[in-house]
Amino acid sequence: MTTVVLDSPNYHVHINNQILHIQHNSAPPRLLPLHAIDRVVLGKGITLSTDLQLALAAAGKDLIVIGRKHCVSLFNPHAAPNNVRIRQYQAVCVPAKRAALIRALLDARREGQNRVLAKLDCAQLPAIDHTHAHPMLQEAQMSHQYWRQWAVAFYHDGFKGRERQPPHDPINALLSLTSTLEDQALAPALLAEGFDLTIGVHHATGYRRASLILDIKELTRAELELWVIAQWQAGTFTPAHFSSTSAGCRLTREGQQQFYPKWFAWQKKRRQRLRRLARLCRHYIERA
Structure with a gap:
């Protein structure tokens, strides 16, 4: 499985037909099938679609966004029914x-x-x-x-x-x-x-x-x-x-x-x- 790491700004990431599309003005586009991806790690200044977030959540894939002081992650929480x-x-x-x-x-x-x-x-x-x-x-x-x-x-x-x-x-x-x-x-x-x-x-x-x-x-x-x-x-x-x-x-x-x-x-x-x-x-x- 692949960990996709995008740490530089100005990337655009979206999904279409279960294919991850990674685009940047200074590089040719990259295509990756969602099933081959384990997680996506992003830095600051990157644009991603809500469809991608939903697709990652549905497939049980991790989405991690790292800033200078904080880290945000997407996962499906399962809170226990207790007190x-x-x-x-x-x-x-x-x-x-x-x-x-x-x-x-x-x-x-x-x-x-x-x-x-x-x-x-x-x-x-x-x-x-x-x-x-x-x-x-x-x-x-x-x-x-x-x-x-x-x-x-x-x-x-x-x-x-x-x-x-x-x-x-x-x-x-x-x-x-x-x-x-x-x-x-x-x-x-x-x-x-x-x-x-x-x-x-x-x-x-x-x-x-x-x-x-x-x-x-x-x-x-x-x-x-x-x-x-x-x-x-x-x-x-x-x-x-x-x-x-x-x-x-x-x-x-x-x-x-x-x-x-x-x-x-x-x-x-x-x-x-x-x-x-x-x-x-x-x-x-x-x-x-």
Whole structure:
């Protein structure tokens, strides 16, 4: 199956008789049968028809649109007929329950980060003292220590610290891209368990964001970072796969051709694991 990636602006994409038509003023048109396509990944500035969106949804194909800060995906959500959302609201609204969930998230994040630091042969993060510091201050201190260790481990690769908007080196670019794509990976599993994606526990609800996904990414962040480390250390990606402009560091066309097949092949392997994670989160909320 094929992943169609269009990252440059001014493409026009539509469908006719189950054939995907890809047009651009500076290139000859391309035709691809819909049945041979697994997913379509688009960047900014691309025009697509609503008929294409409906055809992709009907065929069970993924449509992912990636911007500088956000990722939008098209899929058919199957929300479970249960009362998880009510339990979720209760957990957020009761201070003691919310505080317990935040502590659990921070502890899980620290545990995951220590696994990453062990992979890098770096010093471990100390245990969190939940009795004094504010959770946001604890998170900031933990992040500072964590990325300082990364800066030492990847000093010769140009990584000086975590930079998100925009990333200025290849490792930061990979970290940001995988984190953005993780939203699309987590959303179907969480919706299938009946969660409200906009109601966060640790990350404040609002700001027009899926706050719950930001919470759950605390549980999968280490897995993403270990994947990035493995790809970088294996030489799958090198500085030659990236280009830098005033908009930051990003994958070249060759880099995209290398990245997306590997990323989606990995996602296929971990799909069941993410579903189990969403189920465990539901059980945790119900017990809380």
